Amino acid sequence: MPAATREDVLSALSRIVDPATGKNIVEAGIVQGLAIREGHVGFVLEVPPERGVGAEPLRKEAEDAASTVPGVLSVSAVLTAHQDAGQRKHPAAPAHAARPRPQGIPGVAAVIAVASGKGGVGKSTVAVNLALGLARLGLKTGLLDADIYGPSVPRLLGIAHKPRSRDGKILEPIEKFGLKTMSIGFLIKEDEPMIWRGPMVMSALTQMLGDVAWAPLDVLVVDMPPGTGDAQLTIAQRVPLRGAVIVSTPQDLALIDARKGLAMFRKTQVPILGIVENMSFFVCPHCGKESNIFGRGGARETASALEVPFLGEIPLVPAIRETSDAGTPIVIQSPDSPETHAFLGVAAAVAEKIKAPARPAPRIIME
Numbered sequence: 001m002p003a004a005t006r007e008d009v010l011s012a013l014s015r016i017v018d019p020a021t022g023k024n025i026v027e028a029g030i031v032q033g034l035a036i037r038e039g040h041v042g043f044v045l046e047v048p049p050e051r052g053v054g055a056e057p058l059r060k061e062a063e064d065a066a067s068t069v070p071g072v073l074s075v076s077a078v079l080t081a082h083q084d085a086g087q088r089k090h091p092a093a094p095a096h097a098a099r100p101r102p103q104g105i106p107g108v109a110a111v112i113a114v115a116s117g118k119g120g121v122g123k124s125t126v127a128v129n130l131a132l133g134l135a136r137l138g139l140k141t142g143l144l145d146a147d148i149y150g151p152s153v154p155r156l157l158g159i160a161h162k163p164r165s166r167d168g169k170i171l172e173p174i175e176k177f178g179l180k181t182m183s184i185g186f187l188i189k190e191d192e193p194m195i196w197r198g199p200m201v202m203s204a205l206t207q208m209l210g211d212v213a214w215a216p217l218d219v220l221v222v223d224m225p226p227g228t229g230d231a232q233l234t235i236a237q238r239v240p241l242r243g244a245v246i247v248s249t250p251q252d253l254a255l256i257d258a259r260k261g262l263a264m265f266r267k268t269q270v271p272i273l274g275i276v277e278n279m280s281f282f283v284c285p286h287c288g289k290e291s292n293i294f295g296r297g298g299a300r301e302t303a304s305a306l307e308v309p310f311l312g313e314i315p316l317v318p319a320i321r322e323t324s325d326a327g328t329p330i331v332i333q334s335p336d337s338p339e340t341h342a343f344l345g346v347a348a349a350v351a352e353k354i355k356a357p358a359r360p361a362p363r364i365i366m367e
Helices: 006-013 052-067 123-136 198-210 230-238 252-267 298-306 318-325 338-353
Strands: 031-037 040-047 074-081 111-115 141-145 174-176 179-183 219-223 243-248 272-277 310-313
Touching: 006 031, 006 040, 006 052, 031 198, 040 052, 052 074, 074 198, 111 123, 111 230, 111 252, 123 141, 123 179, 123 219, 123 243, 123 318, 123 338, 198 230, 243 252, 243 298, 243 338, 252 272, 252 298, 272 298, 272 338, 298 310, 310 338
Parallel strands: 040 074, 111 219, 111 243, 141 179, 141 219, 243 272, 272 310
Antiparallel strands: 031 040, 174 179
C-alpha cells in the first residue's frame, strides 16, 4: 500500500464543510500543524474561542475523513481555540514592555510540578501516588498529565473514556479515586503517537490548565514531561507554581539529569519542594531482603549538596508496578502497606511546604 501524502490528507479534509463559515475546513484555514509520519497523521483544528469544544463534531468528522485515506494507520485530531488577529498583541508593541502577570487557575489554591530530568525514573507513578496521598490527607486534589507525547495517567488510573463538557466550552475533569484528572491521553487512542511540534504542545497545555473546570482545589499536581523544554517553560510561565518535586533514581546518570531539571526550575524562579529517590532499594518478595540495585542514597546526597529538602525514598517492589499497570495505584490497592506509607510520607512533607504563601508567577522582561 502506498504511503499517504500530505496532499491526500488535505484532499480528504477539504470535503468537510465548516457550518460556521460555509467553507471547507482547509480553505477556511482551520486545519493547522498537519504532520504525517509513517502512516500516523496529526493535526489541529483551530476555531474561535466562542465555539470552543462545541466544534467537537467537526473535529470528529475531520478525523474520520483523514482515516479513510489509503496508507493512514492512525489519526490524532485535536480541537483548539485561538484569538482573532485583532485580539492579539500588536507586533509593534515595545519589546521592553512588561507582560501581564499570569493569575493562575481560578479556584486552585496551589499548583505543584512533579518533574524529572530524564525518562524512566518512575516520575508518573510517583506523581499519581503523591496526588492520591495528598487527597488521603484531606486536600481537594487534582492531577494534570502534562506529558503530551507519553501520557501515563489514563493507564495508571484505569481511565478509558473521554471527558465531557456541560457548556461546550469548558471540559469537566474525570474524577477517579477522589482526584480530578485531565490528560491528552483521554482524548486519543492509547496506541496513537503524538507528532506535534512545540506550538501545538504549548496550546494544548494552556487549554488543559485554563479550559478545565478544576475548581475548587487545594492543590493541582502536574505530572510534567521528562526533560527541560517547551512544556516545562509553558507551565512555569502560565501559572505561579508553588513549587516543584524532582524525582530521580539513585544512580549517577539519573542524578545528573535531575540536577538539570532542578536548575531549570531555579532559573524560572520556581521553588524546589524537594527531591524524591524512587526505586531506592529492591525488596525481595520471597525473603524480604533489601538489595540496592541502582545504588542507594544518591538523591539524598544530591539534595544535601544542592541545599534542597530530601522528601523520602520509594522502594522498588513488584506491587507498585503491578498496581500501576492494573489502574489501581498502590495507595488505593494497599492503603496500609509499607510502600503506601512511603508515598504518604512524601505527601505529608509536600502538604506542609505548600502551606506557605503563594508566590507570583515569573515574568520575562526584554530590555
